[in-house]
Amino acid sequence: MQTKKLGELEVSALGLGCMGMSEFYSGRDEQESLRTIDRALELGITFLDTANSYGLGQNEELIGRAIKGRRDKVILATKFGNVRAEDGSYAGVNGSPEYVKQACDASLRRLNVDYIDLYYQHRVDPNTPIEETIGAMAELLREGKIRYLGLSEAAPATIRRAHNVHPISALQTEYSLWSREVEDEILPLCRELGIGFVPYSPLGRGFLTGQIKQFEDLAKDDYRRNSPRFQGENFRKNLDLVNKIEVMAKDKNCKPAQLALAWLLAQGDDIVPIPGTKQRAYLEENISVFNVVLTDSDLLRINEIAPKGIASGTRYPEAQMRVLNQ
Template sequence: MKKRELGRSGLEVSALGLGCMGMSEFYGSLDEDESIRTIHRAIEMGLTFLDTADMYGVGRNEELVGRAIKGRRDDVILATKFGNVRAADGTPLGINGRPEYVKQACDASLKRLGVDHIDLYYQHRVDPNTPIEETVGAMADLVQAGKVRFLGLSEASPRTIAKANDVHPIAALQTEYSLWSREVEDEILPLCRELGIGFVAYSPLGRGFLTGQIKSFDDLEESDYRRFSPRFQGDNFRKNLDLVERIHEIAKEKGCSSSQLALAWLLSRGEDIVPIPGTKRRSYLEENAGALDVTLSQDELRRIDEAAPLGAAAGFRYPEASMKVIDK
């Protein structure tokens, strides 16, 4: 398996990671046995960079990942997140970056995961009511205590990233990045490179849209949260299908799947970028891994850029309430 260093942090991870969120919530029906088999298959293949968070399934996802890696802790690089607080029934309770909460959340995650340390610990969303210096200061204390090895941020603004990195080196920024979400190319990606921060791209397949598997709104299960996503609704859905079709045509000529083309494009954007496509099925995991063998020519990259330029996707990437809590 190819490896990549996250920025200049010294943390080396598999060139593709595995997002585990959908194994416990958000994307329709669940099958924990198949999810665990998927994690085991990922480890066998060398896709050992596993991504979870304490809010996924209200802790259940960390527990699932913990069961899957039991006895295999040294084989994986484990990333989790704190800050998006939910009640036991899943009700959102806001964002918390207060120092005392950071330490409580870390201890709770360690217990659920069944491990004594976290390799990469992210602040999931920036708390507007707590100075980032205080939050990262508490995260740095966790490094000193040996509970965490490296620190990360998620969906942070350039100003927040710079201030956080002044307190303690930030190893990685995790933010949405794909052929239909290229906004980070303007300011965020250049800043990360200037500061030596790695970039972890979540939703690299546009929440499944870029796979070409979703043909109509009715393909989404009743419990699938994408039914509430602006890009999956009404005219936006139809316009975005056109974008996917353009990508599919290039992939067909290339002899790969649309998913593999989209991931290969991201991998080509720089050695400091690590996509973490999520799946709960071994078949999709194996398909995604095939992207590592896809090399794109300059002409193919040009055609992809023309097919999916910055701002090509119709609709916001989250519902209005979720967009409001993204650090700007």
């Protein structure tokens, strides 16, 4: 497995997003999830991504069980900021220093570890100056509870202000063939400041894999049913894009998911995607991306197939869109 740097933090060139093991997607199986994490570590994927809000903390507990006895083999990333009520409902964003410290201690307990390698603010709290939030995170670092600081879905001005308080190692924001907005300002700024970039949903929440052919393919409890890009006319238009990706993937003798990941990896040595899966079969498929070689002409063809702004519909429903890019 190749490695890359997120700031000064060295990680495997591909990470594993663990969210779906505990929530949002149907067909969850804890034992298969644990086996998937085991297999990821065997294959050299050591960069595991979770958050305190996934499954109301259950995802962190799952990862804690998975890595017990081999903490030194893992680069562990988790997040705070998205607050959930006991019934699972969304309760807003909190970046207050008090909450930052409480959330970190709770995550350490659930993960059953002494420190977190990369600690992200999941969403920026508009009611707390970013300087105060980052200041609290820097205190956690000095106490040895975290090693590196990260942000997620932050606006360029916020990233710069945060970095002025303490170096930010990684920015995690959605980036894929159907979400390329970060190329305008955010990615250039990260490169100016030496901040690594971690694309989440690099496979468009599974759409870019070619496995979803109709809305009814989504289980009744699948949160993607509420996503504008999976609904109505948007679905049909986005399926046209996927069909073109499938044709090119066939030409390259690879899977659509591998083509989409290979394109992301080709965007720079500071890009570390974290495709999520809860099954070993898809993990094996994703890691085979390193067998896919894209030529300059391949990249030009992909840009023609999936230019910036190609996706139909917003990334999230309106209420969730309002907390992005803060």
